[in-house]
Amino acid sequence: MKYKKKKIHNNFTTGFINITSYGYAFVNVNEFQKDIFIPKKKTNRALEGDLVKIKFKNHFGYFKNKKKKRIEGEVLKVIKRKRKNFIGILKIKPYSKYGSVIIYNKTIHVNIHIPNNKLKGHFHNEKVLVRIVSWPKDYNNPLGEIIKVFGFSGEHKTELDSLLEEHEIPDKFPKKIEKEAKKILSTKDSDFNTRKDMRNVNTFTIDPIDAKDFDDALSIKKLEPNIWEIGIHIADVSHYVKEGSLLDKEAYTRATSIYFVGGVIPMLPKILSNDICSLHPEKEKLSFSFIFNINRKGKILKSWIGKTIIRSNRRFTYEEVQKIIDNKKGDFYEEISTLLFFSKIFTKKRLNNGAIFLDKIEIKFHLDEKKNPTKLCLEKNNEAHSLIEEFMLLANKKISEFVSLNSDGTPSQKTYIYRVHDKPDSKKIFLLKKIIEPLGYILDVKNLKTSINHILKKIKEKPEKNIIENLILRSMSKAKYSTKNIGHYGLSFLYYTHFTSPIRRYSDIIAHRLLHYYLNKKKCKSKSVDFYEEQSKHCSYKERIAIDIEREFSKFLQVKYLKKYHIGKEFYGIITGFTDWSVYIDLLLFQTEGMVRLRDIKEDTYILNQKNCTIIGKKKRKIYSLGDKVKVKLIDANIEKKQITLDWI
Structure with a gap:
């Protein structure tokens, strides 16, 4: 036909x-x-x-x-117009009629010109917010006016403030919100008598060294020779942040705290996040708890969920706990070693159930007094991190199951907010397979989770470990919030929520409120499923923005660090992508991506074969594929573009 x-x-x-x-x-x-x-x-x-x-x-x-x-x-x-305001860098040339604002983040394809008579008080290389005023027919560029100056390009505060402005994130709370938060400080808690009293049980928090907000605490008590009572206590933020209040509306708008090197933009005012709600040692604090009895085999014998009052004995950092684990002595050694013992049982159970085990590595920076990066380190989770992570995963899982299932194991049909994670996209898995096979790793698509865990185990001490882990992460679907439960693919949990960080995540406040309704034998009639689904989508959207800000700011620091200390040096990297004109390479030592232009590869003229994800030399017919290890020289690090340029060795 x-x-x-x-x-x-x-x-x-x-x-x-x-x-x-x-x-x-x-x-x-x-x-x-x-x-x-x-x-x-x-x-x-x-x-x-x-x-x-x-x-x-x-x-x-x-x-x-x-x-x-x-x-x-x-x-x-x-x-x-989609938008009239843009953030860029002001360039001023002598004897030119205009200053020119260059926008590097691809939100606009032309520079915005600022007439000279509007440049008074402005300087070359300032990062500015500019508004388009007009675009005359016979002009190649729009004309604008500067409405805000962030500072000089490349400075710590300038880059952070401009990033927050770009994503419309306020760095301060309105006065009326701060006022409402201060009122809570002077209000006496009235429900002490209705809470389970856990003040006399050994309890402690374990957090990063620079943490100011302590969401969670663990308690442990030996009941019999082979039975322990363990409590996972989470700050009872919903007790203070009442639904529909100004504080609640502000927290919902923000939906998450944003963490960056050297600071945080909190979801709640500091008087709440760092003081009233935070589980500080030697202070009586209100919490929402999951308490259970467990035997030596890691079997949970019985459990209780409800509101508590706790008094933490000690605030630990991860480093302090790891030292206690390594030295087999120190404050609360017996309690810590027992919790570690159970956390390892939980990890083993998860992996046996099909969970993907990603031993994530974080990029950490050391900053000087002027907040310039002086050192870049790659840190992986230690046993102290794993201990806390496993207990938080357990709480999130058990809370979700408690709401979602009746006592006989049948679905309860109750509305709840879930943290869901879909199966990976087959195209992304195919690309992952293509990249890692040249490195000698076979991905069995039919037994994907088992195969991925096998690869992760194999690469543990290999130089390409960081890059393969990142590639596996990129191939996965993005986790999100929803009232429609599809389970969590990566964790292999049928039911999972976010309950353990209400100081920094609004999703957890929703989870607390709904659980409170159900514990009090109330059906959640006041709000529809659609209402909570809309809130779930909003939390997912805001989470993505926060991740983008954190990554972009980290990229800025990486580029700034490399520019100062490593220009001209040679490194090994893995090819992670091709375009018609460039090769993208992840530098193994820094876990950051750089670019080599095809035209700059001097050994031959290379062209892209898109079907096979390779480049091939015209004369020598040499082929480079995704996943190949290559040696490159760092020739430029552009802070304005947040771009690393490499030379092919």
Whole structure:
């Protein structure tokens, strides 16, 4: 059967424009499977994401087994701008009519010009917020005005403040919110008598050395020679942050604390996050607890969930606990070693049940007095981290099961907020397979989890460990919040929630409130499932923004560190990606990605073979594949672009 030609001439339509960094663009139109191509000279002052009216012509449809012809069009007018404000770096040249604001984050494809008469008081290389004022027809660039200065590009505070502005994250709380938080400090807690009293049980917190907010504490008491009572106590934030209050609305808007090197933008005012709610030692604190009896085989004999009052005996750092574990002595050694013993049983059970075991490595920086990075370290979790992690995973799992299942194991149909993690996308797994096989690792797609764990075990002491772990992480689906439970693929849990960090995550406050309703034999009639699903989506969205900010700021510090200490040095890396003009390489020593331009590889002229994810030399026919280990030289680290340029050795 032959496909008939379909002719459409000089049609008009509207759509949102996607402009490339080269200036040409595409407009998505529902009527066609393929986007309409807009040449560089016909974008008519449109900017990325604008709603535009376009005229297109010469669409001839397609024949069987033949590619569709490209539909070409031109922008007639901009109907609505997506945005008018942009963050960029001001460049001022002597004797020029304009200053120029360069935007490096691809939100706009042209520089914004600032007339000289509006440059008074401004300096070259300032990072600024600029507003587009006009774009005259005969001008190649829009004209703007500077409405905010963050400081000079590359400085710690400048980069952080501009990142927060870009994502509309306030770094301070409104006065009325602070006022409401201070009122709580003077309000006496009235429900002490209704809470389970845990003040006389040995209890402690274990947190990072620079932590200010302590969400969780562990208690342990020996009941019999082979039976212990363990308590997982979580700060009872929902007791103080009442639903519908100004504080609650502010916390919901923020949805998460944002952690970055050298500080935090908290979800709650510091008087709450660092003081009232935080489980400080030697102070009576309100908590929501999961308490259980466990035997030496790691079997939970019975459990209780409810509101408690605790008094932590000691605040530990991870480093202090690890030292106690290593030296087999110190404060609360018996309690810590017992908890570690049980945490290892929980880990083994998870892995036997099919959980993926990723031994994550974190990038840590040492900063000087001016907050410049002086040292970059790659730190992996130690036993102290694993101890806390396993007990928090257990609490999240058991709380979720308690709400979701009746006593006979049947589904309760109660509304709850779950932390869900879908199966990985098959295309991403195929790409992962392609990258790691040249390195000698075989991925069995039919027994994916077992195969991944086998690879993770194999790479434990190998130089490519960090990169393969990152590639596995990238191949996985993103975890999110939802009222629709599909389980957690990575952890191999059928039921899982986030309950253990309510000081820094709004999702956990929702989980606390719903659990409180059910413990009090109340059906959650006041809010619909749709209401909680909307809140879940909001928390997932805000989490992604926080992760993006944290990663981008970390990338800035990496680039700044490499620029100061490692230009001209040679390193080994793994090829992680190709484009038509470049090769992307993860530097093994720093866990950061750099780029080599194909045209700069002097040994041959290389071209991309997209199907096989390889590059091949025209003369020598040498092939480089994803996953190949190569030696490179660091030739540039551009702080403004957050980009590392490498030379092929």
